[in-house]
Amino acid sequence: MRCFFSSILVLILIGCASAPLPLKKMNGVSFVASRDTISQQHVQPVVQLNANYAAIMPFGFIKELEHPxxxxxxxRQWYGETRSGAKQYIETLKSEGIKIMIKPQIWVWRGEFTGLIKMNTEEDWKTLETSYTDFILEYAALAEETNSELFCIGTELENxxxxxPEFWxxxxxxxxxxxxxxxxxxxxWDEYKRTPFWKEIDYIGIDAYFPLSDKQAPTVKDYIEGWSKHKPQIEAWSKQLNKPILFTEYGYRNxxxxxxxxxxxxxxxxxxxLEAQANATEALFEVFWHEPWFAGGFVWKWFHNYxxxxxxGDNQFTPQNKPAEEVIRTYYKTYK
Structure with a gap:
């Protein structure tokens, strides 16, 4: 009888070993800075989403693309865009078990694309380098002070x-x-192969706004087929550099x-x-979240006043109070 139960135990253990557990991922939200402080009340919807990370995004502002x-x-900035506001957000989120990526970002007047920032003189380049260093080191110090798990050194600054490159x-x-x-x-999304310093940092970060389908209302299958053009290149890049891929932003409008x-x-x-947004979100999870070389991602974007x-009736990026939110909740629970 003892031998019989021992055999059963061995079979159970072998069966468990052959069924790999889901990989734990960074299941993140891009937590939008606001005018106000936040409380546990504002964090509970993040917890209920099964998220385990939040990107905190203090901002710096530039008058125009050529301004250094x-x-x-x-x-003059909103509270959440400042150092003290970012710290308050971080401490409140961490008190509820949410880990942190600090992701300082630049806003160019009138919302022009930051990737086009480019100086006209050597003097202006040096001024920009000094100014950007001050900006980034201020929040790197905050990341250390708050024991934040991840720090992003810049967002979409290709030019x-x-x-x-040596400055970076x-x-x-x-x-x-x-x-x-x-x-x-x-x-x-179209910059990552030209970024020269991936070997010096820990994650290949991509804002994952890849074009996937020209259809008015794509199905999940349509979106998955759209990823077939991009995924092999992303995976190859990860393996070539021996670095995990992190979607520092992902999301779709409904x-x-x-x-x-x-x-x-x-x-x-x-x-x-609404279906187009939910389908796109589901497809992204189906394509990437099970991959061992993929670290996770941060949905764009999440507001404190849930x-x-x-x-x-809102067709912007946030999944809040839309079918896409339930898609995220389901997959985040699986890979939490």
């Missing part, structure tokens, strides 16, 4: 990187001198043609298509 000075951490490598060294956590950079140019944030677009955010 970054204005940041001033009284700046292409023109000044030096900046990474300076950040490492004051911050002991992991580092990433948020490259645009509108017609949501997969055609997913980066569009034009408020003139008025169509509503009850008044998103909803079925």
């Amino acid at each position: 000075e970054i204005i940041h951490n001033t009284e 700046f990187i292409a023109a000044r 490598k030096g900046l990474i060294t300076k950040v490492r001198e004051i911050y002991n956590g992991k580092l990433t950079y948020a490259s645009n 509108m017609d043609y949501a997969g055609r140019e997913p980066w569009l944030s034009d408020h003139k677009i008025k169509t509503l298509n 009850e008044n955010s998103g909803g079925q």
Whole structure:
């Protein structure tokens, strides 16, 4: 009888060993800075989403694409965009078990694309380098102070990187001198192969707004087929550099043609298509979340005032109070 039960136990253990458990991922939200402080009440919807990470995004501002000075951490900014606001957000989220990526970002006046920032003179480049270093090191120090798990050294700054690659490598060294956590950079979806410093940081960060379908209302299958053009290249890049891929941003609008140019944030677009957003979100999880070389991602974007955010009449990126939120909740629970 003892031998019989021993045999059964061995079979059970073999069966368990042959069924791999889901991989734990960074199941993140891009937590939008607001005018106000936050409380546990504002964090509970993040917890209920089964998220385990939040990106905190303090902002610096530039007047125009050729302007070299970054204005940041001033009284004229919203509370959540400043150092003290970011710290308060981090501490409140951490008190509820949410880990943190600090992701300082630049806003160019009138919302022009940050990847086009480019100086006209050597003097202006040096001024920009000094200003950007001050901006980034201020928040790297905050990351260390708050024991934040991940720090992002920049977001979608391709021209700046292409023109000044040695500056960026030096900046990474300076950040490492004051911050002991992991580092990433948020490259645009069509930029990541040209980013020169992946070997110096820990995660290949991609803002994953890849074009996937020209259809008005793509199915999950349509979106998965759209990823077939991009996924092999992403995986090959990860394996070539021996670095995990992290989607520092991902998300879709609930509108017609949501997969055609997913980066569009034009408020003139008025169509509503909740299914298109939910299908795109489901497809992304099906394609990436099970892969061992994929670290996870941060949905764009999540507002603190949950009850008044998103909803079925809103066609912007947030999944809040839309069918896509339930898709995220389900997959985040599986890979938590």
